Amino acid sequence: MKLYDMALSGNCYKVRLMLALLGLDYDSTPISLRAGENRTPEFLSMNPLGKIPVLDDDGFIIRDSQAILVYLAAKHGGLQWWPDNAAGQGEVTQWLSFAANEIWSGCAIARAIPKFNRQGDLAAAQAIARAALAILEGRLRDHDWLALGRPTIADIACYPYAALVWEGGVRLDPYAAIGAWFKRIRELPGYVGMAGLGD
Numbered sequence: 001m002k003l004y005d006m007a008l009s010g011n012c013y014k015v016r017l018m019l020a021l022l023g024l025d026y027d028s029t030p031i032s033l034r035a036g037e038n039r040t041p042e043f044l045s046m047n048p049l050g051k052i053p054v055l056d057d058d059g060f061i062i063r064d065s066q067a068i069l070v071y072l073a074a075k076h077g078g079l080q081w082w083p084d085n086a087a088g089q090g091e092v093t094q095w096l097s098f099a100a101n102e103i104w105s106g107c108a109i110a111r112a113i114p115k116f117n118r119q120g121d122l123a124a125a126q127a128i129a130r131a132a133l134a135i136l137e138g139r140l141r142d143h144d145w146l147a148l149g150r151p152t153i154a155d156i157a158c159y160p161y162a163a164l165v166w167e168g169g170v171r172l173d174p175y176a177a178i179g180a181w182f183k184r185i186r187e188l189p190g191y192v193g194m195a196g197l198g199d
Contacts, residue, residue, distance in 0.1 A: 001026040004043070004054040006033065008115075010108060010160035011065035012053040013194045018069055018156050020192040022076045066096045069153040081153050091147045095154035099161075102132040107161040110168030122169070129170045133178060136162060140177035144184060151188060159185050164196050 003019070005012045005028045019026055031037045031052050038050045047054045047063040054063045055071070062071050073081035083089055106128030112118040113125060136158065139146060146154040163182055166172055172179065185191065 001058070002029055002056040003027070004029050004031050004046070004052055004056075006031055006052055008195065009052060010111075010164055010194075013160045014065045014156055015053045015055065015068050015072075016194070017160075017192060018072050018081075018153065021081075021156075021188060021190045022072060023190060024072070024076060066100055066157055069096070069157055073153050080150070081156075083148065083152075088148055092152050092154045095146045096157050098132070098135070099154075099157035102128065102135070103158055103161050106130070106132045107165040107168065107170070110170055111161065111164050113168065115167050126168060126170050129165050129168065133162065133165070133170070133172075133175055136181075137175045137177050140181045144181070151185070155181075155185060160194070160197075167196055 001019075001024065003012070003015060003026050005016070007030070016028075031043065033052075037043060038047075038052060043054075044050055046056070046061050049063065051063065053065055053068060054061065055068045057071075057075075062068055070082060082092065106125055109118070109120055110122060110125035110129045113120045113122045136146075143149070145151055146158060148154075159182070162178065163172075186193070
């Protein structure tokens with residue numbers, strides 16, 4: 001497998017973390033967005049959106065971090081990370097959508113504005129981030145994991161940008177249940193971190 005990757009991307013990190021938790025070997029190919037490597041004809045032939053991550057699994061190309069998590073979990077994770085029933089899949093998928101919408105629009109964008117000099121309304125992104133964190137906190141007060149009572153790709157999808165939101169000026173200390181969840185994720189066998197996660 002080959003992962004088209006960027007070290008500071010939370011979306012790429014989701015995939016690296018999943019690969020590590022599954023114990024899978026892969027080659028990493030760094031893509032520089034600043035240098036426009038995601039806009040070359042070769043890269044756009046794999047992902048016409050020009051975004052990372054992209055996974056090449058022996059010629060099968062898949063883009064989007066959430067989609068890659070589903071693919072890896074379904075192919076290599078047994079039923080631990082991705083269930084085989086409609087109710088379970090629905091429960092996990094609602095959190096994948098939460099990661100792609102509320103967490104991205106809040107936590108990820110709040111981080112990107114100061115960290116990568118991205119254009120945007122920092123205060124608005126911070127407000128969306130706090131609303132997303134409040135939803136996570138509410139869920140995690142009474143549940144160790146986001147779905148199915150065990151670690152799933154729901155947790156992997158939501159974890160990185162929630163844990164990195166402090167880089168966007170949003171404090172995490174008010175969220176005790178989220179902090180305990182971070183600790184549980186970091187104790188999973190095979191866990192790997194990334195810059196900014198403080199582990």
